[in-house]
Amino acid sequence: MTAMLDVSYIIPSWATGSSSEPYNVLLIGAGNVNFGSDEGPWNHSYRLEQKLGSRLRVVAVIDPLLDRTDAVLAKKRASFVKSAYEGTKAYKDIVEFAKQMTPEDKPKLIVIGSPADTRGSDVPGKDLELQLIGLLPGIPLFIEKPIAAGEIPRAFRVAKSIEESQVLCSAGYMLRYLKAVQMMKQIIRENNLTVMSTIACYACAYEQILKPDWWNKELSGGPVIEQGTHFCDLSRYFGGDVDIDSVQAHAVGWDEAPGKLSKIGIDESKIEPVNRIPRVTTANWKYKNGAVGTFTHLVALQGKTYACEIEVYCDGYLLKLVDPYNAPVLRVRRPGSDAEEVHTFEGDDPFFSEISNFIDVIDHGPQAAEILSSFEDACKTYELTWAIRLASERSSTYKK
Ligand SMILES: NC(=O)c1ccc[n+]([C@@H]2O[C@H](COP(=O)([O-])OP(=O)(O)OC[C@H]3O[C@@H](n4cnc5c(N)ncnc54)[C@H](O)[C@@H]3O)[C@@H](O)[C@H]2O)c1
Incomplete structure (x- = not known):
C-alpha cells in the first residue's frame, strides 16, 4: 500500500x-x-x-x-x-x-x-x-x-x-484514530447532527497482494471480511449499529466477464473454484436509527496505491474523507456555502495513535485517553462483514 x-x-x-x-x-x-x-x-x-x-x-x-x-x-x-x-x-x-x-x-x-x-x-x-x-x-x-x-x-x-x-x-x-475521522466526529457532535447516510468505497491494488491465503476465502474470509472490514467499521463508527437483517449485497464473481483480472500475482488455479474471491462486492443496509449505508469493495486496481473514500451526509453537510491510508484529505461542505473546505493532516499516523492511546489508558486511566474500538464493537463489525458476504453469495454462481 x-x-x-x-x-x-x-x-x-x-x-x-x-x-x-x-x-x-x-x-x-x-x-x-x-x-x-x-x-x-x-x-x-x-x-x-x-x-x-x-x-x-x-x-x-x-x-x-x-x-x-x-x-x-x-x-x-x-x-x-x-x-x-x-x-x-x-x-x-x-x-x-x-x-x-x-x-x-x-x-x-x-x-x-x-x-x-x-x-x-x-x-x-x-x-x-x-x-x-x-x-x-x-x-x-x-x-x-x-x-x-x-x-x-x-x-x-x-x-x-x-x-x-x-x-x-x-x-x-x-482508522477511527485518524485526525480526519476525529474532525468528522467533532463536526457532527458540535453541530448536533444526525447522520443520514454513509457511502464508502474501498478499492485495493491487487497486483501487490501476494499472499495466496488472501485470495482464498476459505482461509481469509474474503476481501470484505479481511480488508473491507476497516471501512465497514468506519461506516458503523458514523452510522451506529446496523439492522443486520436489512443487509443486501451483490458481487462480481471471478468467473464472470467483468471479474477477469490480468495481473494476479499468485496462481489462482491452485485455489478451489468455490473458494476464489469476488472481484467486486457492493452492499447496502439500514442502520438501527433509520439512516442508510452503502459499501463497495473492489479488487480492481493495479500498481500500489489503494483508492479508498467514505462520505457521511447529514442535513446540510457532506463530510468526505479521501485516501485515509496514505494522505488523508477531508472535504467539508456546510450549510451556507456550496464551496468545500479542504483539510489535510500532514504526518498523521493512526497506527501510532491507537497504540499510544491504549498505553495512556493502561498507565493513566480513561481520563487520559479513549479506546475507540472495543472487542464487542469489533464483533458487530465482524457480524456486518459476514452479512455482506452471505448476502452477496446468494446471487453468485459459487456459493459457500
Ligand atoms: N490493522 C491493519 O491494518 C492490519 C494490517 C495487517 C494485518 N492485520 C491483521 O493482523 C493479523 C495478522 O496478519 P499478518 O499480516 O501479520 O499475518 P502474517 O501471516 O504475516 O503473520 C501472522 C503470524 O502469526 C503466526 N501464528 C499463527 N498461529 C499462531 C498462534 N496460535 N500464536 C501465535 N502466532 C501464531 C504465524 O506463524 C505468522 O508468523 C490478521 O488478522 C490481519 O488481518 C491488520
Missing part, C-alpha cells in the same frame, strides 16, 4: 539512553502486522518503540514459526532499538510462556497479531483471548482485526468473557 516505514529518524530516549522503569510487552505473532513488511504501513513493534523509547522491553514473541521469530529478532538486535529485544525469548505458544514466566517478565501489555483463526472463539485452539485471560489474568490486550474468523455468536461470547474479566482491551480498527 505504501513503502516500508522510514525508521531513520531518532527517538530521543533511545539516543540519550535515559530510561525509567522498563515497560514489558508480549507480542503474539512474528508476522507483518507486528514487525512490518512492504505490504503496508502496519508495524506495531515500530509504534511501540516510538511510544515507549528505551523503556520498551519485549519480553517474548509467541509464534509457532520459531525461525520467523529468530529472523525478526535478529533484525531488531542489529539496529539502534536492540536494547528492547536483547532479552526477548521465543515461544511456540502462550502456555509455554506462562509456565516459564518470571515475575520480571510479566507483561504490562499483550499485542495480538496472530491470524484471526487463532482467536475470537471459544473453540479450543481458536480461543487465544480466553487462554490469555486464564493464564495471564488482568493484562491488557490489544487485538488485531478482524476480531474472529469463526462463528459470530462465539465471538460475542468471547466479548462477554473479556468484559466479565474486566481486562482492558482495544481492537485494531486504527
Whole structure:
C-alpha cells in the first residue's frame, strides 16, 4: 500500500539512553502486522518503540514459526532499538510462556497479531483471548482485526468473557484514530447532527497482494471480511449499529466477464473454484436509527496505491474523507456555502495513535485517553462483514 516505514529518524530516549522503569510487552505473532513488511504501513513493534523509547522491553514473541521469530529478532538486535529485544525469548505458544514466566517478565501489555483463526472463539485452539485471560489474568490486550474468523455468536461470547474479566482491551480498527475521522466526529457532535447516510468505497491494488491465503476465502474470509472490514467499521463508527437483517449485497464473481483480472500475482488455479474471491462486492443496509449505508469493495486496481473514500451526509453537510491510508484529505461542505473546505493532516499516523492511546489508558486511566474500538464493537463489525458476504453469495454462481 505504501513503502516500508522510514525508521531513520531518532527517538530521543533511545539516543540519550535515559530510561525509567522498563515497560514489558508480549507480542503474539512474528508476522507483518507486528514487525512490518512492504505490504503496508502496519508495524506495531515500530509504534511501540516510538511510544515507549528505551523503556520498551519485549519480553517474548509467541509464534509457532520459531525461525520467523529468530529472523525478526535478529533484525531488531542489529539496529539502534536492540536494547528492547536483547532479552526477548521465543515461544511456540502462550502456555509455554506462562509456565516459564518470571515475575520480571510479566507483561504490562499483550499485542495480538496472530491470524484471526487463532482467536475470537471459544473453540479450543481458536480461543487465544480466553487462554490469555486464564493464564495471564488482568493484562491488557490489544487485538488485531478482524476480531474472529469463526462463528459470530462465539465471538460475542468471547466479548462477554473479556468484559466479565474486566481486562482492558482495544481492537485494531486504527482508522477511527485518524485526525480526519476525529474532525468528522467533532463536526457532527458540535453541530448536533444526525447522520443520514454513509457511502464508502474501498478499492485495493491487487497486483501487490501476494499472499495466496488472501485470495482464498476459505482461509481469509474474503476481501470484505479481511480488508473491507476497516471501512465497514468506519461506516458503523458514523452510522451506529446496523439492522443486520436489512443487509443486501451483490458481487462480481471471478468467473464472470467483468471479474477477469490480468495481473494476479499468485496462481489462482491452485485455489478451489468455490473458494476464489469476488472481484467486486457492493452492499447496502439500514442502520438501527433509520439512516442508510452503502459499501463497495473492489479488487480492481493495479500498481500500489489503494483508492479508498467514505462520505457521511447529514442535513446540510457532506463530510468526505479521501485516501485515509496514505494522505488523508477531508472535504467539508456546510450549510451556507456550496464551496468545500479542504483539510489535510500532514504526518498523521493512526497506527501510532491507537497504540499510544491504549498505553495512556493502561498507565493513566480513561481520563487520559479513549479506546475507540472495543472487542464487542469489533464483533458487530465482524457480524456486518459476514452479512455482506452471505448476502452477496446468494446471487453468485459459487456459493459457500
Ligand atoms: N490493522 C491493519 O491494518 C492490519 C494490517 C495487517 C494485518 N492485520 C491483521 O493482523 C493479523 C495478522 O496478519 P499478518 O499480516 O501479520 O499475518 P502474517 O501471516 O504475516 O503473520 C501472522 C503470524 O502469526 C503466526 N501464528 C499463527 N498461529 C499462531 C498462534 N496460535 N500464536 C501465535 N502466532 C501464531 C504465524 O506463524 C505468522 O508468523 C490478521 O488478522 C490481519 O488481518 C491488520
